[in-house]
Amino acid sequence: MPYNNGQTVTLSGPDGDEIRVRLEVNSKARRLILRLDERRREAVAVAPSRRQIKDAAAFAAERVDWIHSRLRHLPDAVSFEEGSVISYRGAPCRLTAIGDGRVARLVPGDPNTLCAPGDPDTLHLRTTRYLKKQARADITRAVKRHAARLNVTYSEISVKDTRSRWGSCTADGKLSFSWRLIMAPPAVLDYVAAHECAHLLEMNHSPRFWAHVSTCCVDWKTHRNWLRVHGATLQATGS
Numbered sequence: 512m513p514y515n516n517g518q519t520v521t522l523s524g525p526d527g528d529e530i531r532v533r534l535e536v537n538s539k540a541r542r543l544i545l546r547l548d549e550r551r552r553e554a555v556a557v558a559p560s561r562r563q564i565k566d567a568a569a570f571a572a573e574r575v576d577w578i579h580s581r582l583r584h585l586p587d588a589v590s591f592e593e594g595s596v597i598s599y600r601g602a603p604c605r606l607t608a609i610g611d612g613r614v615a616r617l618v619p620g621d622p623n624t625l626c627a628p629g630d631p632d633t634l635h636l637r638t639t640r641y642l643k644k645q646a647r648a649d650i651t652r653a654v655k656r657h658a659a660r661l662n663v664t665y666s667e668i669s670v671k672d673t674r675s676r677w678g679s680c681t682a683d684g685k686l687s688f689s690w691r692l693i694m695a696p697p698a699v700l701d702y703v704a705a706h707e708c709a710h711l712l713e714m715n716h717s718p719r720f721w722a723h724v725s726t727c728c729v730d731w732k733t734h735r736n737w738l739r740v741h742g743a744t745l746q747a748t749g750s
Contacts, residue, residue, distance in 0.1 A: 514534055514564040514565050514567075514568050515534070515564070516534065516535060516536045516561065516564065517533070517534070517535065518533070518534050518564075519531055519532065519533045519534070519553070520532050520534065520568055520571075522571065522572055522575045522578075523575070524575060524576075524578075524579040525575070525576055525579055526579070528579075530553075530554065530575060530578055530579060530582065531551075531552075531553035531554070532553065532554045532555070532556055532568070532571045532578070533548065533551075533553055533554070533555045533556070534555075534556050534558070534564050534567055534568060535555055535556070535557050535558070535567075536557070536558050536559075536560065536561055536563075536564060537557050537558075537559065538559065538560065540557050540558070540559045541559060542559065543556070543557065543558060543559070543563065543566060543567050543570045544556070544557040545557070545570060545571055545574055545577075545578070546675065547578075547581055547582070547585070547743075548674055549585055549674070549742075549743045549746035549747055549750075550588075550674060550746050550747065550750035551750075552582060552585060552588075553582075554571060554578045554581075554582075556568060556570055556571040585743055585747065586743055586744045586747045587747065588747045588748075588750055589747065589748045589749070590635065590749065591606060591634060591635035591638040591639065591748075591749045592606065592631070592634055592635065593606065593607060593608055593609075593631050593634060594606065594607070596622065597694060597748050597749070598694040598695070598744075598745075598748070599617075599623065599625065599642070599693065599694060600649075600693065600694075600695075600696065600697055601694075601695060601696030601697065601699070602622065602623065603622035603623070604617070604622055604623045604624065604625050605622055605623070605624045605625070606624075606625050606627070606634060606638055607624055607625070607626055607627070607634075608627060608628060608629055608630065608631040608634040608637075609626070609628070610626040610627075610628040611628065612628055613628060613629070614628075615627035615628075615637055615638070615640070615641040625638065625641065627641060635749065638749065639749060642690060642691075642693050642694070642749075643670055643690040643693075645693050646670050646688070646690040646691075646692060646693035646700075647668070647670045647690070649692075649693060649697070649700055650668065650670060650688050650692065650700065650704055651668055653700060653701045653704035653705070654668055654686060654704045654707070654708060656704075657704055657705045657708040657709075657727045658708050658711070660726065660727055661708055661709065661711070661712060661723060661726065661727065663708060663711040663712055664684065664711070665684045665685070665686050665708070665711060666683055666684035666685055667684070667685040667686065668686050668687075668688070669685070669686070669687045669688070670687075670688055670689075670690045671687055671688070671689065671690070672689065672690060672691070673687070673689045674746065676689070677689050677691075677692060677703045677738060677742070678703045678704070678706060678707040679707065680707045680708075680710035680711060680714070682714065684711060686707045686708075688703060688704070688707070691745045691746065691748070691749075692745075694745050694748060695737070695738070695741070695745060696734075696737070698730070698734055699734045699737050699738060701728060701734075702724075702728045702730075702731050702734035702735065703734075703738075705724050705727035705728040705731065706724055706728075706731070708723075708727065709721075709723035709724045709727070
């Protein structure tokens with residue numbers, strides 16, 4: 512059967528359950544790649560070119576047991592709704608639409624409460640808006656600090672809802688970050704900011720690059736490992 516870029520195919524898992532696999536073409540990929548989209552709770556098979564989409568589908572089918580195992584171990588999704596408890600700057604935070612005024616604010620407590628007054632049906636929108644705003648502020652402060660330490664300049668900072676990267680850096684100095692980093696401990700966000708600032712000096716992951724990261728963040732290995740362990744939980748929150 513013919514396959515198309517962006518198409519979703521359904522495979523049969525070892526328990527007979529249906530497993531969704533999205534087919535994508537990425538000209539930057541050097542080989543067939545299989546990864547998980549934690550938020551959509553599906554696998555993504557990446558082909559370097561259109562003519563290899565069929566190969567990507569077969570690649571995923573051969574590894575359906577691996578996909579099944581990884582999907583089973585994904586954390587449960589947590590919606591931004593009344594009473595939900597999420598992580599905010601690494602600490603538990605309860606969400607509520609109940610309160611006075613029209614501006615979202617953080618109310619100290621055990622746990623803290625993010626109060627975003629308004630229609631409960633749109634609490635997820637106000638929560639997301641608040642978290643993005645705080646993420647941009649925290650990331651901007653961290654980038655400015657690390658850029659000064661490394662004596663580098665950047666042209667732009669953007670905050671997005673990325674799935675596969677926590678941060679990125681382009682050759683013209685544009686830095687991009689996932690707003691979901693605001694849910695991680697501050698030291699983890701700080702590490703990602705340092706990581707991308709180091710790319711302004713080295714567009715690779717050579718020993719010299721990691722030396723620059725270490726200049727800004729001595730414990731970068733600890734924070735990188737935290738993201739590897741808990742990153743799926745951040746992606747499953749508010750999705």
